[in-house]
Amino acid sequence: MKKGRKGSVKLFHFFAIILFLLLLAGISHVWVSFERTHIGYSLSQLKKEIVQIEEYNRKLKLEIASLKSPERLENKAVKEFDLRYPLPKQIVFLP
Amino acid sequence: MNIKNKRWIRIRIYITGICFFLVFLLIFLRAYQLQILEGSQLSSLAKKSYTGKLTLTSQRGTIFDRNGKELALSIEVDSLYCYPKKIKDKKTAATLIARALDIDKRDVLKKLHSSRSFAWIKRKVTPEQLKKIRELNITGTGFIKESRRYYPCMETGAHVIGFASQDNRGLEGIELQYNWFLEGKETRFNRIHDALGRSLVFDGPRIEKQESFNLILTLDKDISYKAQKALRKAVSRSRARSGVCIVMRPQTGEILAMAVVPEFNPNIFWHSKPFEWRNRAITDCFEPGSTQKTFLLAGALEEGVISPETVLNCEKGEYAIGNFIIHDSRPYGMLKVSEIIKFSSNIGAIKIGQRLGAERFHYYLKRFGFGEQTGIDFPGERKGILRPIRNTSLIGKNTLCFGQGISVSPLQLAMAFGAIANGGHLMRPYLVKSIVDQKGKAIRNFYPFIRRDVISSETAKKVRGVLEGVVRKDGTAPKAEIKGYSVAGKTGTAQKVDPIKKIYSNTKFVAIFGGFTPSDSPALVILVALDEPKGIPYGGIVAAPVFSDVGYWTLNHLNVVPSFPPARWRAGQQDLSHPIERKEKIVALSPDLPGSIPNLKGLGVRDVLKKAKQLGLKVVVKGSGMVVEQVPEPGTPIEKDRLLTVIFRPPC
Numbered sequence: 001m002k003k004g005r006k007g008s009v010k011l012f013h014f015f016a017i018i019l020f021l022l023l024l025a026g027i028s029h030v031w032v033s034f035e036r037t038h039i040g041y042s043l044s045q046l047k048k049e050i051v052q053i054e055e056y057n058r059k060l061k062l063e064i065a066s067l068k069s070p071e072r073l074e075n076k077a078v079k080e081f082d083l084r085y086p087l088p089k090q091i092v093f094l095p
Numbered sequence: 096m097n098i099k100n101k102r103w104i105r106i107r108i109y110i111t112g113i114c115f116f117l118v119f120l121l122i123f124l125r126a127y128q129l130q131i132l133e134g135s136q137l138s139s140l141a142k143k144s145y146t147g148k149l150t151l152t153s154q155r156g157t158i159f160d161r162n163g164k165e166l167a168l169s170i171e172v173d174s175l176y177c178y179p180k181k182i183k184d185k186k187t188a189a190t191l192i193a194r195a196l197d198i199d200k201r202d203v204l205k206k207l208h209s210s211r212s213f214a215w216i217k218r219k220v221t222p223e224q225l226k227k228i229r230e231l232n233i234t235g236t237g238f239i240k241e242s243r244r245y246y247p248c249m250e251t252g253a254h255v256i257g258f259a260s261q262d263n264r265g266l267e268g269i270e271l272q273y274n275w276f277l278e279g280k281e282t283r284f285n286r287i288h289d290a291l292g293r294s295l296v297f298d299g300p301r302i303e304k305q306e307s308f309n310l311i312l313t314l315d316k317d318i319s320y321k322a323q324k325a326l327r328k329a330v331s332r333s334r335a336r337s338g339v340c341i342v343m344r345p346q347t348g349e350i351l352a353m354a355v356v357p358e359f360n361p362n363i364f365w366h367s368k369p370f371e372w373r374n375r376a377i378t379d380c381f382e383p384g385s386t387q388k389t390f391l392l393a394g395a396l397e398e399g400v401i402s403p404e405t406v407l408n409c410e411k412g413e414y415a416i417g418n419f420i421i422h423d424s425r426p427y428g429m430l431k432v433s434e435i436i437k438f439s440s441n442i443g444a445i446k447i448g449q450r451l452g453a454e455r456f457h458y459y460l461k462r463f464g465f466g467e468q469t470g471i472d473f474p475g476e477r478k479g480i481l482r483p484i485r486n487t488s489l490i491g492k493n494t495l496c497f498g499q500g501i502s503v504s505p506l507q508l509a510m511a512f513g514a515i516a517n518g519g520h521l522m523r524p525y526l527v528k529s530i531v532d533q534k535g536k537a538i539r540n541f542y543p544f545i546r547r548d549v550i551s552s553e554t555a556k557k558v559r560g561v562l563e564g565v566v567r568k569d570g571t572a573p574k575a576e577i578k579g580y581s582v583a584g585k586t587g588t589a590q591k592v593d594p595i596k597k598i599y600s601n602t603k604f605v606a607i608f609g610g611f612t613p614s615d616s617p618a619l620v621i622l623v624a625l626d627e628p629k630g631i632p633y634g635g636i637v638a639a640p641v642f643s644d645v646g647y648w649t650l651n652h653l654n655v656v657p658s659f660p661p662a663r664w665r666a667g668q669q670d671l672s673h674p675i676e677r678k679e680k681i682v683a684l685s686p687d688l689p690g691s692i693p694n695l696k697g698l699g700v701r702d703v704l705k706k707a708k709q710l711g712l713k714v715v716v717k718g719s720g721m722v723v724e725q726v727p728e729p730g731t732p733i734e735k736d737r738l739l740t741v742i743f744r745p746p747c
Binding site for chain 1: 164168248251287648705
């Protein structure tokens with residue numbers, strides 16, 4: 001009778017451990033899924049930011065190119081700073 | 096518990112068991128139906144609800160000049176659309192939108208009343224307009240991102256670059272020629288999204304990937320600007336119909352600038368007319384006039400039938416060929432071949448042509464690339480007209496010597512001058528140096544290509560020597576002179592054919608100047624042509640100054656050291672026509688001891704460099720303005736290879 005009782009306890013422990021492991025696996029799965037979704041959102045957000053930054057970069061490049069256009073620079077140099085093209089004798093060629 | 100009760104309990108157990116069994120059987124059968132029978136169909140349905148494909152249109156590639164400066168690039172802008180059925184108060188919405196966008200209210204109202212479910216209100220709005228519309232918050236309107244092409248240099252190089260349509264398709268110029276590389280293709284991604292449609296991750300490999308490529312041109316933005324400016328000024332001053340200026344590297348065939356007037360702004364190309372978009376340097380042809388004598392001379396020298404010193408009779412300005420009489424601008428008598436070219440005598444040219452022979456001359460014209468396309472990577476190139484010699488009359492054979500009865504494009508003429516400049520190689524011109532991907536890695540490079548050798552280098556050298564005479568004071572183009580540099584070139588004033596009367600007009604001309612500089616080691620070939628200048632139509636008067644202006648600026652820009660200092664400079668005299676105003680404070684300097692480092696304090700960079708050059712010192716320049724400090728100190732004996740460090744500060 002005692003032997004049968006001991007067997008039942010062991011069986012109970014075995015099922016308890018199995019149940020615990022299953023619970024652990026389930027929680028892990030849910031946690032991993034949650035993390036995956038979370039990282040997915042972050043990645044998506046970062047990709048959007050990259051696209052936005054790239055676009056901003058392109059707009060800045062356009063602005064630089066427009067600001068550096070020879071016509072604008074020449075107008076600024078002549079009208080604002082009163083600069084003139086050098087005469088041949090004013091140019092020094094470095095060896 | 097009696098037996099009856101026990102039986103009843105057993106029956107209940109059986110009934111419960113059967114119920115459980117039936118429920119499980121039902122669940123099993125349903126699971127079988129869902130998983131096995133309809134499994135694949137249902138799983139694909141489920142997948143569709145959380146996955147999707149994202150299509151991204153790639154940005155049109157950027158066009159750079161040879162120094163990596165942007166000439167054309169695309170950025171994203173917003174386009175305003177509407178769902179007409181969703182807008183309730185259309186009249187108010189139209190008023191508000193029209194006011195924000197500064198467009199006609201009726202146009203907006205028409206779009207809002209459209210029977211279609213979707214309509215564009217305005218594509219590619221400005222950031223200010225976008226802000227205004229967003230503030231209005233009108234239901235049924237929204238923005239879509241679209242790509243828009245910008246050309247930051249505006250008119251500069253516009254005829255070469257061309258332009259792209261609103262839908263990013265190349266319509267003209269390089270944009271059209273290299274559309275396949277610039278356009279790129281759509282890129283599609285797999286993605287997982289949530290119930291709200293928000294993207295979670297981009298998943299899996301890209302289905303289709305074709306990025307756009309960038310182009311690096313041979314053009315130099317600054318040289319192009321200078322050429323455009325000088326040409327614009329010349330066309331305006333001479334009131335010409337149009338003008339062309341080509342700047343080319345003779346050794347490679349790279350086009351550094353290709354300016355055309357009338358000009359247009361590719362950012363708003365729809366505001367100009369199609370004839371203004373045309374790149375006349377490649378698509379238009381004219382008679383070369385006296386510039387043709389250059390190639391006649393080259394052929395005759397190559398064949399050895401003349402030398403620059405050969406004397407020919409120019410018949411005192413009148414020479415009869417059949418029933419026709421050929422005239423010169425002045426009654427020249429006996430002239431050397433070099434003088435015939437220098438004074439541009441038509442009769443002298445005929446005499447050279449007679450020695451060479453019409454067939455041989457025709458052969459050389461073909462060798463110089465006339466009558467065939469140059470092979471430039473640009474759409475719409477014309478090959479001009481060079482008639483077979485057997486179909487040419489006697490007068491035609493003779494007038495061909497001074498550029499009548501033949502039609503050439505400015506580019507052909509520039510390339511032919513290039514062959515003289517580079518020692519006899521006819522190069523293929525090109526506008527694109529390389530095609531690179533978005534990471535800057537070259538996927539295709541373009542290299543100089545010799546189409547053929549036309550004349551020997553000795554002959555080319557002789558021709559260069561003769562052409563130097565043209566820009567001397569007594570030549571036809573002294574205005575082409577570039578101070579400090581040797582120049583060789585030839586003028587041309589070609590009469591145009593009156594299309595109605597079918598005879599040469601006495602009022603319509605094409606003024607041309609083609610040449611290269613420095614003539615002893617040519618770095619540039621420049622060809623200038625002005626169509627129908629009013630007033631004095633001579634190439635040496637209206638086209639040569641453009642050559643000089645562009646040439647001088649470009650040589651400085653390319654750091655080409657002068658071949659010789661100008662006469663005034665050599666003599667140490669001041670150029671009184673351009674007095675130099677010195678604004679700097681003049682600082683009294685202590686006298687310098689010979690053989691020692693001078694006192695440079697208070698001098699500007701230019702003066703320091705001049706002084707250092709005279710003393711053979713190497714200079715390290717730090718800062719800008721005037722000298723405040725120098726190492727070594729003044730008075731230190733000059734040693735060999737002494738390094739002089741000079742610190743400059745702006746004056747207070």
